[in-house]
Amino acid sequence: MKDFNVGIIGTGLIASVMAETLNGLKDKNVKNYAVASRTLAKAEIFADKYGIEKAYGSYIELIQDKDIDLIYIAVPHSEHYRVAKLCIENKKNVLCEKPFTVNADETKDLLALAKENKVLITEAIWTRYMPSRKLINDVIASGIIGQVHSIQANLGYPLKDVKRMISPELAGGALLDVGVYTVNFALMVFGNDLKDIFAKAVMSDKGVDLTDSITLTWNDGKMAVLHASMMTPTDRSGFIYGEKGYICVTNINNPEAIKVYDIEHNLIKEVEIPKQVTGYEYEVLSSQKAINQNELECEEMPHKETIFVMEILDKIRNQWNMKYPFEK
Template sequence: MKMAILGAGFIARSMSATINKMDEVTSYAVASRDYKKAEAFAKEFAFEKAYGSYEEMLSDPEVELVYVATPHSHHYEHVKLCLNHGKHVLCEKSFAINAKQTEEMFALALEKKLLLTEAIWTRYMPLRKTLDDIIASGVIGNVSMLTANLGYVINRVPRLLEPSLAGGALLDVGVYPINFALMVFGNDIERITSTAILTDKGVDAQNSITFEYKDGRMAVLNSTMMSQTDRLGIISGNKGFIIAENINNCERIRVYDLDQKEIACYEAPKQISGYEYEVRACIKAIQEGKLECEEMPHAETIRVMQIMDSLRKKWGVIYPGE
Protein backbone atom coordinates (compact mmCIF):
# COMPACT_ATOMS: atom_id res chain seq x y z
CA MET A 1 0.00 0.00 0.00
CA LYS A 2 1.34 3.40 -0.96
CA MET A 3 1.46 5.63 2.10
CA ALA A 4 1.84 9.40 2.27
CA ILE A 5 2.71 11.71 5.15
CA LEU A 6 0.94 15.05 5.50
CA GLY A 7 3.27 17.30 7.50
CA ALA A 8 7.01 16.92 7.92
CA GLY A 9 7.54 17.57 11.63
CA PHE A 10 8.83 15.52 14.55
CA ILE A 11 6.13 12.86 14.71
CA ALA A 12 6.26 12.45 10.93
CA ARG A 13 9.93 11.52 11.24
CA SER A 14 9.10 8.72 13.68
CA MET A 15 6.40 7.33 11.44
CA SER A 16 8.58 7.60 8.33
CA ALA A 17 11.45 5.74 9.99
CA THR A 18 8.95 3.03 10.91
CA ILE A 19 7.27 2.49 7.55
CA ASN A 20 10.68 2.37 5.89
CA LYS A 21 11.19 -0.94 7.70
CA MET A 22 7.77 -2.39 6.93
CA ASP A 23 7.07 -4.76 4.06
CA GLU A 24 3.36 -3.93 3.94
CA VAL A 25 3.71 -0.31 2.85
CA THR A 26 5.69 1.83 0.43
CA SER A 27 7.05 5.21 1.53
CA TYR A 28 5.47 6.97 -1.39
CA ALA A 29 5.03 10.71 -0.75
CA VAL A 30 5.47 13.48 1.80
CA ALA A 31 4.02 16.99 1.73
CA SER A 32 4.93 20.18 3.52
CA ARG A 33 3.91 23.78 2.95
CA ASP A 34 7.63 24.31 2.33
CA TYR A 35 8.79 22.33 -0.72
CA LYS A 36 12.46 22.43 0.27
CA LYS A 37 11.56 20.92 3.64
CA ALA A 38 9.53 18.19 1.94
CA GLU A 39 12.31 17.52 -0.54
CA ALA A 40 14.91 17.13 2.21
CA PHE A 41 12.53 14.95 4.21
CA ALA A 42 11.82 12.72 1.20
CA LYS A 43 15.52 12.30 0.54
CA GLU A 44 16.29 11.44 4.16
CA PHE A 45 13.51 8.85 4.46
CA ALA A 46 13.56 7.53 0.88
CA PHE A 47 10.11 8.71 -0.18
CA GLU A 48 9.46 8.52 -3.90
CA LYS A 49 7.86 11.96 -4.13
CA ALA A 50 7.90 15.31 -2.32
CA TYR A 51 5.21 17.95 -2.58
CA GLY A 52 5.16 21.62 -1.59
CA SER A 53 1.41 21.64 -0.95
CA TYR A 54 -0.97 19.23 0.71
CA GLU A 55 -3.53 19.63 -2.06
CA GLU A 56 -1.00 18.66 -4.72
CA MET A 57 -0.01 15.48 -2.88
CA LEU A 58 -3.62 14.51 -2.25
CA SER A 59 -4.37 14.95 -5.95
CA ASP A 60 -1.85 12.20 -6.73
CA PRO A 61 -3.97 9.12 -7.62
CA GLU A 62 -1.21 6.77 -6.41
CA VAL A 63 -1.62 7.84 -2.76
CA GLU A 64 -3.75 5.29 -0.87
CA LEU A 65 -3.31 5.94 2.86
CA VAL A 66 -2.42 9.30 4.41
CA TYR A 67 -0.92 9.76 7.86
CA VAL A 68 -1.86 13.20 9.17
CA ALA A 69 1.09 14.38 11.25
CA THR A 70 0.28 18.05 11.76
CA PRO A 71 -0.57 19.58 15.19
CA HIS A 72 -3.99 18.55 16.50
CA SER A 73 -5.21 22.12 16.10
CA HIS A 74 -5.09 21.51 12.34
CA HIS A 75 -6.43 17.95 12.17
CA TYR A 76 -10.01 18.97 11.41
CA GLU A 77 -8.96 20.94 8.34
CA HIS A 78 -6.37 18.47 7.10
CA VAL A 79 -8.37 15.27 7.63
CA LYS A 80 -11.34 16.74 5.75
CA LEU A 81 -8.97 17.75 2.96
CA CYS A 82 -7.73 14.15 2.70
CA LEU A 83 -11.24 12.69 2.75
CA ASN A 84 -12.47 15.11 0.12
CA HIS A 85 -9.63 13.90 -2.09
CA GLY A 86 -10.74 10.28 -1.62
CA LYS A 87 -7.93 9.14 0.68
CA HIS A 88 -8.02 6.77 3.65
CA VAL A 89 -6.66 8.49 6.76
CA LEU A 90 -4.68 7.60 9.87
CA CYS A 91 -4.78 10.74 12.03
CA GLU A 92 -2.35 11.40 14.86
CA LYS A 93 -3.72 11.99 18.39
CA SER A 94 -5.32 13.97 19.76
CA PHE A 95 -7.79 13.37 16.98
CA ALA A 96 -9.18 16.92 16.99
CA ILE A 97 -9.64 19.77 19.45
CA ASN A 98 -13.16 18.78 20.50
CA ALA A 99 -15.95 16.25 20.05
CA LYS A 100 -17.89 18.42 17.59
CA GLN A 101 -14.99 18.40 15.12
CA THR A 102 -14.48 14.69 15.72
CA GLU A 103 -18.08 13.80 14.92
CA GLU A 104 -18.01 15.88 11.74
CA MET A 105 -14.80 14.21 10.58
CA PHE A 106 -16.19 10.71 11.11
CA ALA A 107 -19.48 11.63 9.43
CA LEU A 108 -17.59 12.77 6.34
CA ALA A 109 -15.49 9.58 6.31
CA LEU A 110 -18.62 7.44 6.45
CA GLU A 111 -20.24 9.52 3.71
CA LYS A 112 -17.15 9.08 1.52
CA LYS A 113 -16.86 5.38 2.48
CA LEU A 114 -13.24 5.85 3.56
CA LEU A 115 -11.28 4.54 6.52
CA LEU A 116 -10.57 7.11 9.20
CA THR A 117 -8.96 6.19 12.51
CA GLU A 118 -7.01 7.76 15.35
CA ALA A 119 -3.32 6.95 15.70
CA ILE A 120 -3.41 6.50 19.48
CA TRP A 121 -0.81 3.75 19.46
CA THR A 122 -1.61 2.32 22.91
CA ARG A 123 -4.85 0.95 21.50
CA TYR A 124 -3.04 -1.15 18.90
CA MET A 125 -0.16 -2.60 21.00
CA PRO A 126 0.03 -6.40 21.47
CA LEU A 127 0.44 -5.98 25.24
CA ARG A 128 -3.00 -4.41 25.42
CA LYS A 129 -4.59 -7.84 24.89
CA THR A 130 -2.07 -9.38 27.29
CA LEU A 131 -3.19 -6.93 29.96
CA ASP A 132 -6.84 -7.83 29.35
CA ASP A 133 -6.01 -11.53 29.59
CA ILE A 134 -4.09 -11.13 32.86
CA ILE A 135 -6.99 -9.28 34.50
CA ALA A 136 -9.52 -11.80 33.15
CA SER A 137 -7.48 -14.68 34.58
CA GLY A 138 -8.26 -13.47 38.11
CA VAL A 139 -4.64 -13.61 39.23
CA ILE A 140 -4.96 -10.25 41.02
CA GLY A 141 -8.55 -10.93 42.06
CA ASN A 142 -11.32 -8.37 41.94
CA VAL A 143 -9.92 -5.13 40.53
CA SER A 144 -11.06 -1.89 42.17
CA MET A 145 -8.40 0.78 41.63
CA LEU A 146 -6.31 2.09 38.76
CA THR A 147 -3.73 4.87 38.65
CA ALA A 148 -1.92 6.16 35.59
CA ASN A 149 0.31 9.11 34.84
CA LEU A 150 2.28 10.65 32.03
CA GLY A 151 4.45 13.73 32.04
CA TYR A 152 7.45 15.26 30.32
CA VAL A 153 9.36 18.51 30.67
CA ILE A 154 7.84 20.04 27.54
CA ASN A 155 6.60 23.36 28.89
CA ARG A 156 8.89 25.28 26.53
CA VAL A 157 7.51 23.67 23.37
CA PRO A 158 5.82 26.64 21.64
CA ARG A 159 2.72 24.83 20.33
CA LEU A 160 1.90 23.52 23.83
CA LEU A 161 1.76 27.03 25.23
CA GLU A 162 -0.64 28.51 22.69
CA PRO A 163 -4.44 28.33 23.00
CA SER A 164 -4.62 28.95 19.23
CA LEU A 165 -2.77 25.64 18.73
CA ALA A 166 -4.94 23.79 21.27
CA GLY A 167 -2.04 23.69 23.72
CA GLY A 168 -1.83 22.29 27.22
CA ALA A 169 -1.02 18.97 28.85
CA LEU A 170 -4.44 17.35 28.43
CA LEU A 171 -4.64 16.90 24.66
CA ASP A 172 -0.95 16.16 24.28
CA VAL A 173 -0.18 13.76 27.16
CA GLY A 174 -3.34 13.50 29.27
CA VAL A 175 -5.05 11.65 26.44
CA TYR A 176 -2.85 8.62 27.25
CA PRO A 177 -3.90 8.08 30.90
CA ILE A 178 -7.52 8.60 29.85
CA ASN A 179 -7.22 5.97 27.13
CA PHE A 180 -5.45 3.62 29.54
CA ALA A 181 -8.33 3.87 32.01
CA LEU A 182 -10.96 3.31 29.31
CA MET A 183 -9.05 0.32 27.92
CA VAL A 184 -8.88 -1.35 31.34
CA PHE A 185 -12.12 -0.26 33.05
CA GLY A 186 -14.37 0.69 30.13
CA ASN A 187 -16.85 3.56 29.79
CA ASP A 188 -19.40 2.96 32.55
CA ILE A 189 -18.38 6.10 34.44
CA GLU A 190 -20.67 7.55 37.11
CA ARG A 191 -18.79 10.77 37.86
CA ILE A 192 -15.64 12.62 36.80
CA THR A 193 -13.87 15.04 39.12
CA SER A 194 -10.69 16.92 38.31
CA THR A 195 -8.41 19.86 38.96
CA ALA A 196 -5.87 21.65 36.80
CA ILE A 197 -3.15 24.28 37.05
CA LEU A 198 -3.37 26.74 34.17
CA THR A 199 -0.62 28.75 32.53
CA ASP A 200 -0.69 32.52 32.11
CA LYS A 201 -2.11 31.96 28.61
CA GLY A 202 -4.93 29.81 29.91
CA VAL A 203 -3.98 26.24 28.95
CA ASP A 204 -3.45 23.44 31.47
CA ALA A 205 0.12 22.95 32.65
CA GLN A 206 -0.83 19.87 34.68
CA ASN A 207 -3.96 18.12 35.81
CA SER A 208 -5.39 15.37 37.98
CA ILE A 209 -8.54 13.48 36.99
CA THR A 210 -10.61 10.88 38.85
CA PHE A 211 -13.13 8.56 37.19
CA GLU A 212 -15.68 7.03 39.58
CA TYR A 213 -17.35 3.99 38.01
CA LYS A 214 -20.90 2.85 38.69
CA ASP A 215 -19.65 -0.40 40.24
CA GLY A 216 -17.35 1.41 42.69
CA ARG A 217 -14.06 1.19 40.82
CA MET A 218 -11.89 4.29 40.61
CA ALA A 219 -9.25 5.51 38.17
CA VAL A 220 -6.92 8.34 39.20
CA LEU A 221 -5.09 9.92 36.27
CA ASN A 222 -2.38 12.58 36.22
CA SER A 223 -0.66 14.39 33.35
CA THR A 224 1.81 17.25 33.20
CA MET A 225 4.03 19.15 30.82
CA MET A 226 6.08 20.50 33.74
CA SER A 227 7.74 17.32 35.05
CA GLN A 228 9.07 13.93 34.07
CA THR A 229 6.90 11.22 35.60
CA ASP A 230 7.40 7.46 35.96
CA ARG A 231 4.77 6.83 33.21
CA LEU A 232 3.32 3.87 35.12
CA GLY A 233 -0.14 2.38 34.98
CA ILE A 234 -1.00 0.44 38.15
CA ILE A 235 -4.05 -1.81 38.40
CA SER A 236 -4.91 -3.01 41.91
CA GLY A 237 -6.99 -5.97 43.03
CA ASN A 238 -7.68 -7.88 46.25
CA LYS A 239 -5.12 -10.57 45.40
CA GLY A 240 -2.33 -8.41 43.99
CA PHE A 241 -1.53 -5.70 41.48
CA ILE A 242 -0.21 -5.13 37.96
CA ILE A 243 2.31 -2.52 36.83
CA ALA A 244 2.31 -1.52 33.17
CA GLU A 245 5.61 0.21 32.47
CA ASN A 246 5.31 3.22 30.14
CA ILE A 247 1.61 3.58 29.44
CA ASN A 248 2.02 5.24 26.05
CA ASN A 249 4.25 2.47 24.64
CA CYS A 250 4.08 -0.35 27.15
CA GLU A 251 7.49 -2.00 27.52
CA ARG A 252 6.53 -4.72 29.99
CA ILE A 253 3.83 -5.80 32.40
CA ARG A 254 4.74 -7.02 35.88
CA VAL A 255 2.34 -8.92 38.13
CA TYR A 256 2.67 -8.94 41.93
CA ASP A 257 0.94 -10.83 44.74
CA LEU A 258 -0.24 -9.53 48.12
CA ASP A 259 3.30 -9.84 49.50
CA GLN A 260 4.52 -7.54 46.68
CA LYS A 261 6.42 -10.46 45.21
CA GLU A 262 6.70 -10.46 41.42
CA ILE A 263 4.95 -13.56 40.14
CA ALA A 264 4.99 -12.89 36.38
CA CYS A 265 6.56 -10.56 33.82
CA TYR A 266 5.49 -10.06 30.22
CA GLU A 267 7.90 -8.30 27.85
CA ALA A 268 6.72 -6.39 24.80
CA PRO A 269 7.57 -8.20 21.57
CA LYS A 270 10.39 -6.77 19.51
CA GLN A 271 9.10 -3.82 17.51
CA ILE A 272 10.25 -1.19 15.03
CA SER A 273 8.85 1.73 17.01
CA GLY A 274 5.33 0.70 17.99
CA TYR A 275 3.75 2.74 15.19
CA GLU A 276 3.74 -0.26 12.89
CA TYR A 277 0.76 -1.80 14.70
CA GLU A 278 -1.58 1.07 13.85
CA VAL A 279 -0.43 1.05 10.22
CA ARG A 280 -1.05 -2.70 9.96
CA ALA A 281 -4.47 -2.26 11.52
CA CYS A 282 -5.33 0.33 8.86
CA ILE A 283 -4.16 -1.90 6.03
CA LYS A 284 -6.18 -4.84 7.38
CA ALA A 285 -9.31 -2.73 7.76
CA ILE A 286 -8.97 -1.24 4.26
CA GLN A 287 -8.45 -4.68 2.72
CA GLU A 288 -11.55 -5.93 4.52
CA GLY A 289 -13.60 -2.95 3.35
CA LYS A 290 -14.08 -1.56 6.87
CA LEU A 291 -14.35 2.15 7.66
CA GLU A 292 -12.89 1.96 11.17
CA CYS A 293 -10.30 -0.11 13.00
CA GLU A 294 -11.64 -2.48 15.62
CA GLU A 295 -8.75 -1.53 17.90
CA MET A 296 -9.96 2.10 18.07
CA PRO A 297 -13.58 2.40 16.94
CA HIS A 298 -15.01 5.81 16.10
CA ALA A 299 -17.19 5.69 19.23
CA GLU A 300 -14.14 5.40 21.47
CA THR A 301 -12.39 8.39 19.90
CA ILE A 302 -15.59 10.42 20.29
CA ARG A 303 -15.91 9.31 23.92
CA VAL A 304 -12.36 10.41 24.74
CA MET A 305 -12.94 13.78 23.09
CA GLN A 306 -16.21 14.24 25.01
CA ILE A 307 -14.40 13.56 28.29
CA MET A 308 -11.67 16.05 27.44
CA ASP A 309 -14.28 18.63 26.41
CA SER A 310 -16.01 18.28 29.79
CA LEU A 311 -12.70 18.61 31.63
CA ARG A 312 -11.67 21.74 29.75
CA LYS A 313 -15.09 23.27 30.34
CA LYS A 314 -14.69 22.78 34.09
CA TRP A 315 -11.19 24.28 34.02
CA GLY A 316 -12.18 27.21 31.81
CA VAL A 317 -9.82 26.20 29.00
CA ILE A 318 -11.38 27.40 25.76
CA TYR A 319 -9.64 27.39 22.40
CA PRO A 320 -10.18 30.18 19.85
CA GLY A 321 -13.19 29.52 17.67
CA GLU A 322 -14.96 27.24 20.14
Protein backbone atom coordinates in the same frame (compact mmCIF):
# COMPACT_ATOMS: atom_id res chain seq x y z
CA MET B 1 0.95 -7.91 -4.21
CA LYS B 2 0.39 -4.22 -4.87
CA ASP B 3 2.26 -1.74 -2.70
CA PHE B 4 0.24 -0.01 0.01
CA ASN B 5 1.34 3.61 -0.42
CA VAL B 6 1.35 5.88 2.62
CA GLY B 7 1.62 9.66 2.46
CA ILE B 8 2.73 11.68 5.49
CA ILE B 9 1.46 15.20 6.09
CA GLY B 10 3.84 17.04 8.40
CA THR B 11 7.60 16.83 8.94
CA GLY B 12 7.96 17.11 12.72
CA LEU B 13 9.17 14.58 15.29
CA ILE B 14 6.09 12.36 15.14
CA ALA B 15 6.19 12.33 11.34
CA SER B 16 9.84 11.25 11.57
CA VAL B 17 8.93 8.29 13.78
CA MET B 18 6.25 7.27 11.30
CA ALA B 19 8.73 7.51 8.42
CA GLU B 20 11.14 5.21 10.29
CA THR B 21 8.26 2.84 10.96
CA LEU B 22 7.16 2.66 7.34
CA ASN B 23 10.73 1.96 6.24
CA GLY B 24 10.71 -1.01 8.60
CA LEU B 25 7.54 -2.49 7.09
CA LYS B 26 8.70 -3.31 3.56
CA ASP B 27 7.87 -6.98 4.04
CA LYS B 28 4.23 -5.96 4.56
CA ASN B 29 4.07 -4.24 1.14
CA VAL B 30 3.80 -0.91 2.95
CA LYS B 31 5.64 1.85 1.11
CA ASN B 32 6.91 5.14 2.51
CA TYR B 33 5.65 6.86 -0.60
CA ALA B 34 5.16 10.62 -0.14
CA VAL B 35 5.52 13.51 2.28
CA ALA B 36 4.08 17.04 2.31
CA SER B 37 5.07 20.16 4.19
CA ARG B 38 4.06 23.79 3.91
CA THR B 39 7.27 24.38 1.95
CA LEU B 40 8.79 22.17 -0.72
CA ALA B 41 12.27 22.60 0.77
CA LYS B 42 11.21 21.08 4.09
CA ALA B 43 9.44 18.22 2.33
CA GLU B 44 12.48 17.48 0.15
CA ILE B 45 14.86 17.42 3.12
CA PHE B 46 12.52 15.00 4.91
CA ALA B 47 12.10 12.84 1.79
CA ASP B 48 15.87 12.63 1.25
CA LYS B 49 16.44 11.64 4.85
CA TYR B 50 13.92 8.80 4.83
CA GLY B 51 14.15 7.67 1.21
CA ILE B 52 10.65 8.84 0.29
CA GLU B 53 9.77 8.85 -3.40
CA LYS B 54 7.68 12.03 -3.61
CA ALA B 55 7.87 15.38 -1.83
CA TYR B 56 5.15 18.02 -1.99
CA GLY B 57 5.25 21.68 -1.01
CA SER B 58 1.55 21.78 -0.10
CA TYR B 59 -0.84 19.43 1.67
CA ILE B 60 -3.40 19.47 -1.13
CA GLU B 61 -0.85 18.28 -3.71
CA LEU B 62 -0.19 15.15 -1.65
CA ILE B 63 -3.88 14.64 -0.94
CA GLN B 64 -4.65 14.68 -4.67
CA ASP B 65 -1.97 12.10 -5.53
CA LYS B 66 -4.07 9.27 -6.96
CA ASP B 67 -1.55 6.58 -5.98
CA ILE B 68 -1.80 7.15 -2.21
CA ASP B 69 -3.76 4.53 -0.23
CA LEU B 70 -3.53 6.09 3.25
CA ILE B 71 -2.65 9.55 4.55
CA TYR B 72 -1.09 9.92 7.97
CA ILE B 73 -1.76 13.33 9.53
CA ALA B 74 0.97 14.61 11.86
CA VAL B 75 0.31 18.34 12.09
CA PRO B 76 -0.54 20.46 15.19
CA HIS B 77 -3.80 19.54 16.93
CA SER B 78 -5.54 22.67 15.71
CA GLU B 79 -5.04 21.56 12.09
CA HIS B 80 -6.31 17.96 12.39
CA TYR B 81 -9.90 18.78 11.48
CA ARG B 82 -9.10 20.96 8.48
CA VAL B 83 -6.53 18.61 6.97
CA ALA B 84 -8.56 15.46 7.61
CA LYS B 85 -11.61 17.09 6.03
CA LEU B 86 -9.57 17.91 2.91
CA CYS B 87 -8.48 14.26 2.73
CA ILE B 88 -12.02 12.96 3.06
CA GLU B 89 -13.39 15.37 0.47
CA ASN B 90 -10.78 13.98 -1.91
CA LYS B 91 -11.76 10.38 -1.10
CA LYS B 92 -8.57 9.59 0.79
CA ASN B 93 -8.29 7.17 3.72
CA VAL B 94 -6.99 8.83 6.89
CA LEU B 95 -4.90 7.86 9.90
CA CYS B 96 -5.03 10.97 12.09
CA GLU B 97 -2.76 11.52 15.09
CA LYS B 98 -4.28 11.92 18.51
CA PRO B 99 -6.10 13.84 19.72
CA PHE B 100 -8.31 13.03 16.74
CA THR B 101 -9.63 16.61 16.73
CA VAL B 102 -9.87 19.41 19.27
CA ASN B 103 -13.43 18.67 20.42
CA ALA B 104 -16.28 16.19 20.03
CA ASP B 105 -18.24 18.34 17.56
CA GLU B 106 -15.31 18.31 15.14
CA THR B 107 -14.91 14.57 15.65
CA LYS B 108 -18.55 13.78 14.91
CA ASP B 109 -18.50 16.00 11.84
CA LEU B 110 -15.41 14.28 10.40
CA LEU B 111 -16.69 10.78 11.08
CA ALA B 112 -20.04 11.53 9.44
CA LEU B 113 -18.27 13.02 6.41
CA ALA B 114 -15.99 9.98 6.11
CA LYS B 115 -18.97 7.64 6.21
CA GLU B 116 -20.74 9.70 3.55
CA ASN B 117 -17.65 9.54 1.32
CA LYS B 118 -17.03 5.86 2.09
CA VAL B 119 -13.42 6.29 3.21
CA LEU B 120 -11.63 4.92 6.23
CA ILE B 121 -10.68 7.29 9.01
CA THR B 122 -9.15 6.25 12.30
CA GLU B 123 -7.37 7.81 15.26
CA ALA B 124 -3.65 7.08 15.57
CA ILE B 125 -3.57 6.58 19.32
CA TRP B 126 -0.96 3.87 19.17
CA THR B 127 -1.60 2.29 22.58
CA ARG B 128 -5.02 1.13 21.37
CA TYR B 129 -3.42 -0.97 18.60
CA MET B 130 -0.45 -2.43 20.48
CA PRO B 131 -0.36 -6.11 21.52
CA SER B 132 0.29 -4.92 25.09
CA ARG B 133 -3.35 -3.87 25.39
CA LYS B 134 -4.55 -7.47 25.10
CA LEU B 135 -1.66 -8.77 27.21
CA ILE B 136 -2.67 -6.51 30.11
CA ASN B 137 -6.34 -7.44 29.87
CA ASP B 138 -5.44 -11.14 29.64
CA VAL B 139 -3.55 -10.89 32.94
CA ILE B 140 -6.61 -9.31 34.57
CA ALA B 141 -8.95 -11.91 33.06
CA SER B 142 -6.75 -14.73 34.40
CA GLY B 143 -7.76 -13.74 37.95
CA ILE B 144 -4.16 -13.63 39.19
CA ILE B 145 -4.71 -10.27 40.93
CA GLY B 146 -8.34 -10.96 41.82
CA GLN B 147 -11.14 -8.45 41.43
CA VAL B 148 -9.76 -5.12 40.22
CA HIS B 149 -10.89 -1.90 41.84
CA SER B 150 -8.62 1.00 40.97
CA ILE B 151 -6.00 2.41 38.65
CA GLN B 152 -3.23 4.97 39.01
CA ALA B 153 -1.46 6.24 35.90
CA ASN B 154 0.76 9.16 35.00
CA LEU B 155 2.48 10.60 31.96
CA GLY B 156 4.65 13.68 31.79
CA TYR B 157 7.40 15.21 29.69
CA PRO B 158 9.27 18.55 29.91
CA LEU B 159 7.49 20.24 27.00
CA LYS B 160 6.88 23.77 28.29
CA ASP B 161 9.27 25.24 25.72
CA VAL B 162 7.59 23.54 22.75
CA LYS B 163 5.57 26.14 20.84
CA ARG B 164 2.61 23.91 19.94
CA MET B 165 2.26 22.85 23.60
CA ILE B 166 2.03 26.34 25.07
CA SER B 167 -0.01 28.03 22.31
CA PRO B 168 -3.81 28.25 22.69
CA GLU B 169 -4.13 28.90 18.95
CA LEU B 170 -2.47 25.50 18.29
CA ALA B 171 -4.69 23.71 20.84
CA GLY B 172 -1.85 23.36 23.32
CA GLY B 173 -1.83 22.03 26.85
CA ALA B 174 -1.03 18.77 28.62
CA LEU B 175 -4.49 17.22 28.34
CA LEU B 176 -4.74 16.75 24.58
CA ASP B 177 -1.10 15.72 24.23
CA VAL B 178 -0.28 13.48 27.19
CA GLY B 179 -3.39 13.38 29.39
CA VAL B 180 -5.27 11.63 26.61
CA TYR B 181 -3.01 8.59 27.08
CA THR B 182 -3.84 8.30 30.76
CA VAL B 183 -7.56 8.47 30.00
CA ASN B 184 -7.26 5.82 27.30
CA PHE B 185 -5.21 3.61 29.61
CA ALA B 186 -8.01 3.63 32.18
CA LEU B 187 -10.79 3.07 29.64
CA MET B 188 -8.96 0.15 28.04
CA VAL B 189 -9.03 -1.61 31.41
CA PHE B 190 -12.33 -0.54 32.99
CA GLY B 191 -14.53 0.21 29.97
CA ASN B 192 -16.88 3.11 29.33
CA ASP B 193 -19.58 2.88 31.99
CA LEU B 194 -18.42 6.10 33.65
CA LYS B 195 -20.25 7.74 36.53
CA ASP B 196 -18.25 10.89 37.27
CA ILE B 197 -15.32 12.93 36.00
CA PHE B 198 -13.48 15.35 38.28
CA ALA B 199 -10.45 17.27 37.09
CA LYS B 200 -8.19 20.11 38.22
CA ALA B 201 -5.37 21.83 36.38
CA VAL B 202 -2.56 24.30 36.87
CA MET B 203 -2.99 26.79 34.04
CA SER B 204 -0.44 28.87 32.15
CA ASP B 205 -0.73 32.62 31.82
CA LYS B 206 -1.82 31.99 28.21
CA GLY B 207 -4.71 29.80 29.34
CA VAL B 208 -3.57 26.24 28.60
CA ASP B 209 -3.20 23.46 31.15
CA LEU B 210 0.31 22.70 32.39
CA THR B 211 -0.34 19.95 34.92
CA ASP B 212 -3.53 17.90 35.29
CA SER B 213 -5.16 15.76 37.94
CA ILE B 214 -8.07 13.65 36.69
CA THR B 215 -10.26 11.29 38.71
CA LEU B 216 -12.69 8.99 36.92
CA THR B 217 -15.26 6.82 38.68
CA TRP B 218 -17.34 4.04 37.21
CA ASN B 219 -20.90 3.00 38.05
CA ASP B 220 -19.66 -0.29 39.54
CA GLY B 221 -17.43 1.53 42.04
CA LYS B 222 -14.09 1.41 40.23
CA MET B 223 -11.84 4.46 40.22
CA ALA B 224 -8.88 5.80 38.23
CA VAL B 225 -6.59 8.57 39.49
CA LEU B 226 -4.62 10.07 36.62
CA HIS B 227 -1.81 12.63 36.42
CA ALA B 228 -0.47 14.40 33.32
CA SER B 229 2.10 17.13 32.92
CA MET B 230 3.99 19.11 30.28
CA MET B 231 6.27 20.61 32.94
CA THR B 232 8.28 17.63 34.14
CA PRO B 233 9.19 14.07 33.27
CA THR B 234 7.25 11.48 35.27
CA ASP B 235 7.91 7.78 35.65
CA ARG B 236 5.06 7.11 33.12
CA SER B 237 3.82 4.13 35.12
CA GLY B 238 0.39 2.60 35.23
CA PHE B 239 -0.82 0.50 38.17
CA ILE B 240 -3.89 -1.71 38.16
CA TYR B 241 -4.87 -2.77 41.68
CA GLY B 242 -6.74 -5.95 42.53
CA GLU B 243 -7.70 -7.73 45.75
CA LYS B 244 -4.90 -10.32 45.36
CA GLY B 245 -2.18 -8.08 43.96
CA TYR B 246 -1.46 -5.55 41.26
CA ILE B 247 -0.03 -5.02 37.79
CA CYS B 248 2.69 -2.47 37.06
CA VAL B 249 2.98 -1.26 33.46
CA THR B 250 6.23 0.54 32.73
CA ASN B 251 5.53 3.44 30.34
CA ILE B 252 1.82 3.58 29.56
CA ASN B 253 2.69 5.54 26.40
CA ASN B 254 4.60 2.57 24.92
CA PRO B 255 4.64 -0.34 27.39
CA GLU B 256 8.13 -1.67 28.04
CA ALA B 257 7.31 -4.11 30.85
CA ILE B 258 4.26 -5.71 32.45
CA LYS B 259 4.95 -7.03 35.95
CA VAL B 260 2.54 -8.69 38.36
CA TYR B 261 2.92 -8.52 42.14
CA ASP B 262 1.08 -10.39 44.87
CA ILE B 263 -0.47 -8.97 48.02
CA GLU B 264 2.95 -9.03 49.74
CA HIS B 265 4.53 -7.07 46.86
CA ASN B 266 6.45 -10.10 45.56
CA LEU B 267 7.01 -10.24 41.80
CA ILE B 268 5.07 -13.32 40.66
CA LYS B 269 4.80 -12.89 36.90
CA GLU B 270 6.39 -10.96 34.08
CA VAL B 271 4.75 -10.71 30.67
CA GLU B 272 6.97 -10.51 27.61
CA ILE B 273 6.11 -7.73 25.15
CA PRO B 274 6.73 -8.51 21.45
CA LYS B 275 9.59 -6.73 19.70
CA GLN B 276 8.43 -3.90 17.48
CA VAL B 277 9.70 -1.47 14.85
CA THR B 278 8.65 1.64 16.80
CA GLY B 279 5.14 0.80 17.98
CA TYR B 280 3.53 2.88 15.25
CA GLU B 281 3.35 -0.10 12.90
CA TYR B 282 0.26 -1.59 14.52
CA GLU B 283 -1.99 1.35 13.61
CA VAL B 284 -0.71 1.32 10.01
CA LEU B 285 -1.22 -2.43 9.61
CA SER B 286 -4.68 -2.19 11.14
CA SER B 287 -5.56 0.57 8.67
CA GLN B 288 -4.20 -1.49 5.79
CA LYS B 289 -6.26 -4.50 6.86
CA ALA B 290 -9.45 -2.44 7.24
CA ILE B 291 -8.99 -0.81 3.81
CA ASN B 292 -8.38 -4.20 2.17
CA GLN B 293 -11.61 -5.44 3.74
CA ASN B 294 -13.56 -2.31 2.71
CA GLU B 295 -14.10 -1.30 6.34
CA LEU B 296 -14.53 2.36 7.30
CA GLU B 297 -13.02 2.06 10.79
CA CYS B 298 -10.44 -0.02 12.65
CA GLU B 299 -11.63 -2.55 15.20
CA GLU B 300 -8.95 -1.51 17.71
CA MET B 301 -10.23 2.09 17.86
CA PRO B 302 -13.80 2.20 16.55
CA HIS B 303 -15.44 5.55 15.87
CA LYS B 304 -17.71 5.35 18.91
CA GLU B 305 -14.60 5.04 21.09
CA THR B 306 -12.95 8.07 19.52
CA ILE B 307 -16.12 10.11 20.15
CA PHE B 308 -16.38 8.87 23.74
CA VAL B 309 -12.80 9.86 24.58
CA MET B 310 -13.21 13.27 22.96
CA GLU B 311 -16.40 13.87 24.96
CA ILE B 312 -14.46 13.11 28.15
CA LEU B 313 -11.75 15.59 27.17
CA ASP B 314 -14.43 18.20 26.43
CA LYS B 315 -16.00 17.67 29.87
CA ILE B 316 -12.61 18.02 31.54
CA ARG B 317 -11.84 21.27 29.72
CA ASN B 318 -15.32 22.56 30.56
CA GLN B 319 -14.52 22.07 34.25
CA TRP B 320 -11.49 24.30 33.74
CA ASN B 321 -13.39 26.84 31.61
CA MET B 322 -10.67 26.23 29.04
CA LYS B 323 -11.60 27.10 25.48
CA TYR B 324 -9.37 27.55 22.47
CA PRO B 325 -9.67 30.88 20.62
CA PHE B 326 -10.88 29.23 17.39
CA GLU B 327 -13.65 27.17 19.04
CA LYS B 328 -17.26 28.24 18.66
